[in-house]
Amino acid sequence: MNTPLILDGKTLAANIEKDLKVRVQRIKDITNETPVLATIIVGNDPASVTYVKMKGNACTRVGMKSLKIEMPEETSTEELIEKIRELNRDKNVHGILLQHPVPGHIDEMACFNEIDLLKDVDGVNTNTFGRMTMQLDSFKCATPYSIMTILKHYNIQIEGKDVVVIGRSPILGKPVAMMLLNENATVTICHSKTKDLEDIVKRADIVVAAVGKPKFVKAEWIKEGCVLVDAGYNQGNVGDIDLENAIEKCSAYTPVPGGVGPMTINCLISQTVESAERKLGLI
Amino acid sequence: MNTPLILDGKTLAANIEKDLKVRVQRIKDITNETPVLATIIVGNDPASVTYVKMKGNACTRVGMKSLKIEMPEETSTEELIEKIRELNRDKNVHGILLQHPVPGHIDEMACFNEIDLLKDVDGVNTNTFGRMTMQLDSFKCATPYSIMTILKHYNIQIEGKDVVVIGRSPILGKPVAMMLLNENATVTICHSKTKDLEDIVKRADIVVAAVGKPKFVKAEWIKEGCVLVDAGYNQGNVGDIDLENAIEKCSAYTPVPGGVGPMTINCLISQTVESAERKLGLI
Incomplete structure (x- = not known):
């Protein structure tokens, strides 16, 4: 009987987390700073709420902070873009996650494209995609x-x-x-x-x-x-x-x-740690 | 016997050129401005010289101007980027073509990525590619x-x-x-x-x-x-x-x-006309 290999993302993610924890501790030890992932959720779609919570928990497990931003269902594209720009400027924020999907009246892609490439740890900006495709330095979706x-x-x-x-x-x-x-x-x-x-x-x-x-x-x-x-x-x-x-x-x-x-969340966290390391001159 | 359809790009390009000529004339009539394609060639690879000449001729045929920039073989990435930035700022330039390939020591992709999306009429910026792929407004390669x-x-x-x-x-x-x-x-x-x-x-x-x-x-x-x-x-x-x-x-x-x-040159010219029309508020 055929026994296929199980591509176990959960165990892999747990193992990578151990390494991320060490890297986060190193960042704290050397710079006294803590990597921060800003998570934006618009509205209260139950699945999205759960996902954002899971991402916040993953931050906590590796010793990072998450900055939870909750915006009401009726938020406009302009308001969301303004919030993203604020986070782009915020020196304490190393990664920005805009939870997908946003309510239908918002131009999601326009919002994704406002995220600074250096903080696009979820890899959703079209230029992040373009750079990845052309094998230039970039975060990845x-x-x-x-x-x-x-x-x-x-x-x-x-x-x-x-x-x-x-x-x-x-x-x-x-x-x-x-x-x-x-x-x-x-x-x-x-x-x-x-x-x-x-x-x-x-x-x-x-x-x-x-x-x-x-x-x-x-x-x-x-x-x-x-x-x-x-x-x-x-x-x-x-x-x-x-x-x-x-x-x-x-x-x-x-x-x-x-x-x-589970590995998707891990990739998000891993790229946030990398962003912090880069910003702080550790890599 | 099978007689396949000839996908004749030459005749198609010639026909589209007639329309482009009318559009260029309209731009001139309304705004008194002439669309300009800046062409940059680095070094003197004979094939590239020929291509740039053909592109310049196509500009002339539709009534546009081409601004020919010839840079020496030993141009550095930094110098080329500086030139591109200058053309990005130049209000009289509506499109920028960096003739491919540039000499091997130059980081071609870094140069392509300096071209302002609004002047990227050859469609070589990674974000032009990303936006096209995601079906957002963009020029096309x-x-x-x-x-x-x-x-x-x-x-x-x-x-x-x-x-x-x-x-x-x-x-x-x-x-x-x-x-x-x-x-x-x-x-x-x-x-x-x-x-x-x-x-x-x-x-x-x-x-x-x-x-x-x-x-x-x-x-x-x-x-x-x-x-x-x-x-x-x-x-x-x-x-x-x-x-x-x-x-x-x-x-x-x-x-x-x-x-x-022939249609490739036509697409370049067509996108330059479009860029001028957009910049001048005609579309």
Whole structure:
């Protein structure tokens, strides 16, 4: 019987946290400063509230501070931009997270693009994306970065592999496709207008599912020995892949929960620590 | 016998030029100003000299001015950046073209990234790429934009098609892949580390070759009815596709020369006119 490798993001994140804790302590010892992640939440979408709380908790665990900014549902784009500019100027803030999604009347991308590149630790500014794609110095979009960190940690070969990314969102499908391309994968990007998705997935050595639809990717579509990366997290604790049935065919998979999710928060925290180290001249 | 559609970029460019001429005249009539494209060439690579001359001639044909800046081979990154900043500040300059490639000791990408987004009419700044990818208002990288303009003009269906892009350069492969994705193609990006390139190309409805190697894509790889876009231009007037032998299998193709090349210059000029119109409040 096939026993696939579990790409355990939770344990990996916990291990990386130990190192981050040491780095944060070093920052404090040398500079007397504490790295700060500013988290902005607009409105009170329950899932977003939970995510922001989890991110705040992660800050606490590594010895960082989080500066929680809660803005009302009716906040305008201009007001949100003003807040971001204030945080850009704030010398005590090393990273800025604007929790996605913001209410529909706000121009989210315009707000993302106001975040100073040096504080864009969630990697959402279009220029952060552009610089990453062109392999210049930049932070990286957190969820795609989480996926890449997991694949590398578990020694999943990427170079020369046929990778199929399902989904093309600005903060997941598009950036992860570019990251995989930069690691020398042959990348196919699929989406709602793709024809014969099943046939395309059947050829993949690695599948990255980022659709946001529960069990959208069927077990029958999976090639024997494929690596499954499930970036989805839907109601009922299920991902975008029918993992339950696909497990016996794959060679490795990210569980849901406990795969991509925990490492995403870890990447956010890790980039905030890096931002602080850079600002304080420690790297 | 199969008679494929010739995706004639030369005639298309000539037709669009007529319209550009009218727009330039309108700018002059209303504002008394003339759109100006600043062209920077560093060193004297013969091909680059020719390209810059062709771009200058295109400016003249539509009634625009070009401001030719020639810098010596030994120019440093800092000196080039200083020149770009000067042009960014110059109110009479509406577009800036830094002819690619610059001498090897110069950090080309750093220079591209100094170009003001509002004057980046060649579309080479990483944030221009990022904004284009995320479908925000932006100029577009000239060669990929040329390809898209040709495909749209000749009513080549893109949505739902399997498109294979061969090449992943910052100013060709990567941006054209994102543009095709935004037009709802299913895009596969191939490169030097791709395995079984032949098999991948054989499945393509549209092939975009941007490798820079003469006749790299073989006729045997082409699916019957495929659309061939050849962005290559190699010594001996040949592209990256063995067009001579592939013509009988394809349904449409961009000739070399006379395909993507002339439209690329046209896109540069067109975006400079647009920049002037915007700056002068005419659009």
